[in-house]
Amino acid sequence: MQSPAFSGIPWIASNAYAYPVLEVLHITGIALLLGNLVLLELRLWGAAPELPVQPLARLSLRLVLGGFALVAASGLLMFAAHPAEMLGNRAFVLKLALVMLAGLNAAMFHARGGLERPDGVARAQTVLSLGLWLAAIICGRWIAYL
Secondary structure: OOHHHHHHOOHHHHOOOOOHHHHHHHHHHHHHHHHHHHHHHHOOOOOOOOHHHHHHHHHHHHHHHHHHHHHHHHHHHHHOOOOHHHHHHHHHHHHHHHHHHHHHHHHHHOOOOOOOOHHHHHHHHHHOOOOOOOOOOOOHHHHHHH
16 A cells, blocks of 8 residues: 555646646746756857856856746656656656756856856866756656656
């Protein structure tokens, strides 16, 4: 018998619109997060040198955080629909690990002042960031197939 703590939120799973709306919100959050990260990372790699890094970073990082908040909120609600199934899904568990690593990479990037000195380490961190987020998105798509 399944524990009540892992039974999920039935209205999300049973409502014809709830889960698809959450998926749209999740994808919108991913677009905000990844799109703005790529924009800022391209600037750190030297694209559009006429754009000052700091004002661009202030704008794009606000949108990144807003996108992440949307991804986290919608993701938690989708998880709540089928928690036991999700915890048993290798792609889901790997996705969470990748998101955690992306967050740690971002914290290390900002802690060392990567925006102020876009050196080789900072640029490597941007490549790692993009790779981690893309891998997390790929794992997210594979959840339905494992």
